[in-house]
Amino acid sequence: MSSTLLRTVPALRGALRASGAPKAAGAMASTSFVRGKATLPDLPYDYGALEPHISGKIMELHHAKHHQTYVNGLNSALQTIGEAESKGDFTKAATVAPLLNFHGGGHINHSLFWENLAPASGEGGGEPDGALKKAIDSDFGSFDTFRAQMNTALAGIQGSGWAWLVKDKAAGTLGLVTRANQDPVSGPYVPLLGIDAWEHAYYLQYENRKAEYFDAIWNVVNWKTVAGRFEKT
Amino acid sequence: MVNIGSLWQYLALHSTLSGDSTNTNNTANNLAKMGLAAYTLPALPYAYDALEPHISAQIMELHHARHHQAYVTNLNKALESHVAAVAAGDVAAQIALQQVVKFNGGGHINHSLFWKNLAPAGSEDASVAQAKGLVAEIEKTWGSFDGFKTAFSAALMGIQGSGWGWLVKEAGNGAGLRIVTTKDQDPVVGGDVPVFGVDMWEHAYYLQYLNGKAAYVENIWNVINWRTAEERFAGRSEEKTEL
Numbered sequence: 001m002s003s004t005l006l007r008t009v010p011a012l013r014g015a016l017r018a019s020g021a022p023k024a025a026g027a028m029a030s031t032s033f034v035r036g037k038a039t040l041p042d043l044p045y046d047y048g049a050l051e052p053h054i055s056g057k058i059m060e061l062h063h064a065k066h067h068q069t070y071v072n073g074l075n076s077a078l079q080t081i082g083e084a085e086s087k088g089d090f091t092k093a094a095t096v097a098p099l100l101n102f103h104g105g106g107h108i109n110h111s112l113f114w115e116n117l118a119p120a121s122g123e124g125g126g127e128p129d130g131a132l133k134k135a136i137d138s139d140f141g142s143f144d145t146f147r148a149q150m151n152t153a154l155a156g157i158q159g160s161g162w163a164w165l166v167k168d169k170a171a172g173t174l175g176l177v178t179r180a181n182q183d184p185v186s187g188p189y190v191p192l193l194g195i196d197a198w199e200h201a202y203y204l205q206y207e208n209r210k211a212e213y214f215d216a217i218w219n220v221v222n223w224k225t226v227a228g229r230f231e232k233t
Numbered sequence: 234m235v236n237i238g239s240l241w242q243y244l245a246l247h248s249t250l251s252g253d254s255t256n257t258n259n260t261a262n263n264l265a266k267m268g269l270a271a272y273t274l275p276a277l278p279y280a281y282d283a284l285e286p287h288i289s290a291q292i293m294e295l296h297h298a299r300h301h302q303a304y305v306t307n308l309n310k311a312l313e314s315h316v317a318a319v320a321a322g323d324v325a326a327q328i329a330l331q332q333v334v335k336f337n338g339g340g341h342i343n344h345s346l347f348w349k350n351l352a353p354a355g356s357e358d359a360s361v362a363q364a365k366g367l368v369a370e371i372e373k374t375w376g377s378f379d380g381f382k383t384a385f386s387a388a389l390m391g392i393q394g395s396g397w398g399w400l401v402k403e404a405g406n407g408a409g410l411r412i413v414t415t416k417d418q419d420p421v422v423g424g425d426v427p428v429f430g431v432d433m434w435e436h437a438y439y440l441q442y443l444n445g446k447a448a449y450v451e452n453i454w455n456v457i458n459w460r461t462a463e464e465r466f467a468g469r470s471e472e473k474t475e476l
C-alpha cells in the first residue's frame with residue numbers, strides 16, 4: 001500500500017502542474033514528497049472560486065483542515081510502519097494498516113477531488129465532449145442518465161463516503177462505484193471523477209439537504225480534468 | 234437490537250396493500266391496514282437550546298426535526314415497500330430493502346437512545362452522583378472514572394467515518410461493561426444493553442465545532458444523562474432497543 005501511495009502522489013503533482021496552478025512554486029514544493037513525506041497540495045483555484053455552489057468557508061476548512069489532517073495521519077502511519085519495519089515488528093506494522101488506508105485514502109481522494117472541480121465561470125460545469133462523451137453515451141445511454149445514476153449512488157451512501165465515475169482498466173468501459181469512508185478506488189478501476197459525500201463537504205451550506213449539494217456540484221465539475229484521466233488510461 | 238428476522242416473518246403474513254405511497258400519510262395508512270403502527274419521531278425530553286453551550290440549539294433542531302425525522306420516514310417507507318415486495322413475490326427487492334430497514338431502523342433506535350442519554354449541563358440528571366452503581370462498575374473495569382473517560386473519548390476519536398460510540402453492558406449473567414463503536418447507523422446488537430451512546434456523525438457537531446471534533450468529544454461529558462445511564466445499567470429502563 002505504501003509504495004502505491006508513493007507512486008501515486010507524484011503523478012498527481014504532474015496533473016496539478018498541467019492544470020496551470022497559479023502558485024507554481026508553492027504547488028511544486030508542497031505536492032512533492034520530502035523524504036517520503038506527503039504534503040498538502042495547493043488548490044488550483046481560490047477558496048471562494050466555487051461559490052455559490054460550494055462556499056468559500058467549506059472549501060477552506062475542507063482543504064486546510066480536513067485534507068491536512070489526512071496528510072498528517074498518512075505521514076504518521078508511514079512513520080510508525082517504517083519504525084516497526086526497522087525493528088522487524090511486523091505485527092505492529094500490520095496494526096497500522098487501517099490508519100494507512102484511511103488517511104492515505106483521504107489524501108488521494110481529496111487530491112483527485114480538488115482537481116476534478118473548477119469554477120463555474122471557468123472550466124467548471126457543462127457537459128463532456130469528445131471521446132469521454134462518446135463513452136458516457138455508450139455506457140450509460142446519455143449524459144443525463146449518467147448524472148441521475150451518479151446522484152442516486154451519492155444519495156444511497158449510508159454514512160460517509162464517495163461516489164466515483166471509474167474506467168475499467170481491462171474492459172475500457174465506464175462505471176459507477178461508491179466507497180465507504182476514505183477507501184480509495186483501486187483494483188481494476190481508474191478513478192475519473194469523484195464526489196465527496198461526507199457531511200463536512202456540504203453541511204455548513206446545505207445542512208441536511210444533501211440532495212441540493214449533489215445537484216449543485218455538477219456546476220463545478222472540471223470535465224477537462226476528467227477527460228484527461230479518461231484518455232490517459 | 235433490530236430483530237429483522239421476526240419482522241420479516243410478521244410482514245410476510247400481510248400481503249395486501251392499496252393506494253400509492255407517495256406521502257407519509259398514505260404510508261401510515263398502509264401500515265395501519267396491515268396492523269402495523271408507523272414509527273413516529275419521539276419528542277425531545279428538553280428544549281432544543283437546553284444543551285447549550287455544549288450543543289447548539291441549531292444543531293439540536295436540525296438533528297432531531299430533520300435527521301431523526303428522515304430516519305423515521307424512510308423506515309416506514311421501507312417497511313411499506315417490503316410488504317409490497319412480499320405481495321409481489323419480489324425477492325430481490327426484499328433483500329435490497331433489508332439494508333434500508335437496517336440503516337433507517339438503526340438510525341431511529343440510535344437517536345432515540347441518544348436524546349434520552351443527554352441532559353442539560355448542571356442539571357441533577359447530568360450529575361455523575363446519579364449513577365452510583367454504574368460508576369462503581371466503571372471504576373472496577375477501567376481503574377478510575379477518568380481512565381474510562383479517556384478510553385471512551387479515544388474510542389470516539391478513532392471512529393473512521395460516520396458512527397457511534399457506546400458504553401454497553403454485555404449480555405449474560407455477571408457480564409461487565411465494554412466500550413463499542415458501531416459504524417454508520419448500525420445499532421448495538423447481540424443482546425448487549427446500550428448504557429449511553431454518542432453520535433459521531435459530522436452532523437452531530439459540525440455547525441458548532443467544525444473540524445474540531447475533539448472539542449465536541451470533550452464537551453459531551455457535560456451533558457451525559459447519568460440518571461438514564463444508571464437506569465439502563467440497572468435494567469430498570471423500559472426503553473425499547475429493538476424495533
Ligand SMILES: [Fe+2]
Nearest residue numbers: 066196198201
Ligand atoms: Fe472530504
Ligand SMILES: [Fe+2]
Nearest residue numbers: 300432434437
Ligand atoms: Fe445523528
